[in-house]
Amino acid sequence: xxxxxxxxxxxxxxxxxxxTFIPIVLMFLFVCIITFISIVVIFVSIYFxxxxxxxxxxxxxxSKPVNSPFYYVATSGNNNNxxxxxxxxxxxxxxxxxxxxxxxxxxxxxxxWEKEQLYFKTNGxxxxxxxxxxxxxxxxxxxxxxxxxxxxxxxxxxNELKDYTYVTSYINIEGIKITRYSxxxxxxxxxxxxxxxxxxxxxxxxxxxFFDSTYCNLKNSNLHDTQWNTVVLMAVYTGTHNxxxxxxxxxxxxxxxxxxxxxxxxxLFNVHNKNKKSLTDINIIGNEIYDAKYxxxxxxxxxxxxxxxxxxxxxxxHNNYGVTVSYFEDSIIANNTLYDQHPWGFYTCxxxxxxxxxxxxxxxxxxxSDGMEYWLSPDKEADILIIKDKSPYIRVDSKTVTIQDNDRxxxxxxxxxxxxxxxxFTDGREFSENGKGTVEYYSDRSExxxxxxxxxxxxxx
Numbered sequence: 001x002x003x004x005x006x007x008x009x010x011x012x013x014x015x016x017x018x019x020t021f022i023p024i025v026l027m028f029l030f031v032c033i034i035t036f037i038s039i040v041v042i043f044v045s046i047y048f049x050x051x052x053x054x055x056x057x058x059x060x061x062x063s064k065p066v067n068s069p070f071y072y073v074a075t076s077g078n079n080n081n082x083x084x085x086x087x088x089x090x091x092x093x094x095x096x097x098x099x100x101x102x103x104x105x106x107x108x109x110x111x112x113w114e115k116e117q118l119y120f121k122t123n124g125x126x127x128x129x130x131x132x133x134x135x136x137x138x139x140x141x142x143x144x145x146x147x148x149x150x151x152x153x154x155x156x157x158x159n160e161l162k163d164y165t166y167v168t169s170y171i172n173i174e175g176i177k178i179t180r181y182s183x184x185x186x187x188x189x190x191x192x193x194x195x196x197x198x199x200x201x202x203x204x205x206x207x208x209x210f211f212d213s214t215y216c217n218l219k220n221s222n223l224h225d226t227q228w229n230t231v232v233l234m235a236v237y238t239g240t241h242n243x244x245x246x247x248x249x250x251x252x253x254x255x256x257x258x259x260x261x262x263x264x265x266x267x268l269f270n271v272h273n274k275n276k277k278s279l280t281d282i283n284i285i286g287n288e289i290y291d292a293k294y295x296x297x298x299x300x301x302x303x304x305x306x307x308x309x310x311x312x313x314x315x316x317x318h319n320n321y322g323v324t325v326s327y328f329e330d331s332i333i334a335n336n337t338l339y340d341q342h343p344w345g346f347y348t349c350x351x352x353x354x355x356x357x358x359x360x361x362x363x364x365x366x367x368x369s370d371g372m373e374y375w376l377s378p379d380k381e382a383d384i385l386i387i388k389d390k391s392p393y394i395r396v397d398s399k400t401v402t403i404q405d406n407d408r409x410x411x412x413x414x415x416x417x418x419x420x421x422x423x424x425f426t427d428g429r430e431f432s433e434n435g436k437g438t439v440e441y442y443s444d445r446s447e448x449x450x451x452x453x454x455x456x457x458x459x460x461x
Contacts, residue, residue: 069103071096072135075111086135093132093141094118103128108176110137114144120153124170126192134175138199143181146204150181155189157237164189164212164238173198178207184223187213189238194219201225202257206232215242223248225255229267230292235301236271239278246285253292262293265320270301270327277329280308284315292320296338299324299349306355312336322347325376329355335362342368344375345391353379353398364390376401377419396421406458414455423448423458431460 077089322344
């Protein structure tokens with residue numbers, strides 16, 4: 001009995017286990033089938049979306065994501081490429097610029113492109129500028145025949161609204177060379193355009209033009225060898241202001257490249273017909289400006305217009321016709337060295353005169369024989385100061401200029417055509433006039449005032 005009962009219990013337990021095992025097997029099979037179907041769907045989806053599964057699993061280490069802001073251009077590239085790595089570079093800079101959006105950086109690999117013309121039509125932003133820069137070496141844009149413009153950054157001007165309606169802005173250009181175009185770079189109505197470490201020239205006309213442009217920087221660059229003005233700042237419709245030209249070499253008009261015509265190295269031109277002070281807040285600092293048949297810096301425009309709030313400081317200027325200071329107002333001209341000039345150093349270009357509140361500080365000017373270091377003509381009894389100058393000769397025609405604390409032990413002052421010079425030594429030092437002995441002495445200064453047309457040799461102890 002006991003054996004029979006034990007056998008019955010074994011059969012019952014076996015049946016229970018069989019009933020429990022069957023759902024587990026069915027569940028396992030169900031999961032396998034679902035997993036298989038899912039894998040098939042994924043593979044089919046990847047196939048029809050055009051992806052290579054191997055590429056997704058093992059991507060190229062140098063490849064960029066689809067929305068990469070970095071693009072590459074090489075002479076060996078192809079404009080049908082993605083442009084997103086040096087190995088998939090585009091071929092032409094003009095194509096790359098056409099594709100550019102705010103925040104993009106276009107890298108030019110070392111090479112030479114001929115007769116490329118780049119038109120920037122898209123704006124950057126303050127947070128996301130558009131940048132065109134060298135990736136390696138010195139990428140060169142060669143116009144070949146001195147025609148056309150290499151880089152154009154022009155806004156749309158409305159004659160009806162008398163203003164620029166679509167303004168191109170926030171573009172950076174770095175480390176490239178531009179040569180043998182008529183115009184290297186032309187801007188109109190643009191703002192926040194920055195150039196750093198560029199080389200532009202020779203050019204048949206000019207290297208770079210700031211036409212009604214604002215908040216732009218040109219730094220650490222070489223601008224050279226032109227047949228017209230090498231660098232141009234123009235105020236015509238809306239004005240040009242807040243431009244900085246710093247630590248550049250600006251030279252050669254026409255230079256040594258075989259050009260037959262020449263003009264000025266930096267040309268400042270104000271003909272804006274509404275605001276006489278529309279060429280304003282210009283900084284020309286720390287440059288070397290040399291080798292021109294005409295002026296190192298030249299100012300011109302409509303009569304009684306202004307070069308307003310200029311800072312011309314710490315430049316080395318040599319081997320040119322002179323530096324005009326006509327039209328200047330509320331400006332400072334400081335610590336410049338001028339040498340091998342002829343016929344002038346700093347001068348006003350008749351009939352245009354210097355305006356008001358212009359201070360010359362610490363300049364050192366020398367010219368070739370028969371030249372004039374200073375030749376100034378104020379247009380009114382203005383506040384024109386020459387302080388701590390190191391120049392041997394200063395002439396004033398019409399109105400008054402004050403000279404304080406000239407650093408030379410001997411120098412000449414001259415007045416003509418109603419000009420007057422007030423010479424002061426604020427430390428009260430003694431000096432003689434034409435060897436006649438010490439002039440009047442004041443407790444706070446020693447002073448000499450010219451009377452009519454005079455040429456006076458000043459010697460200090």
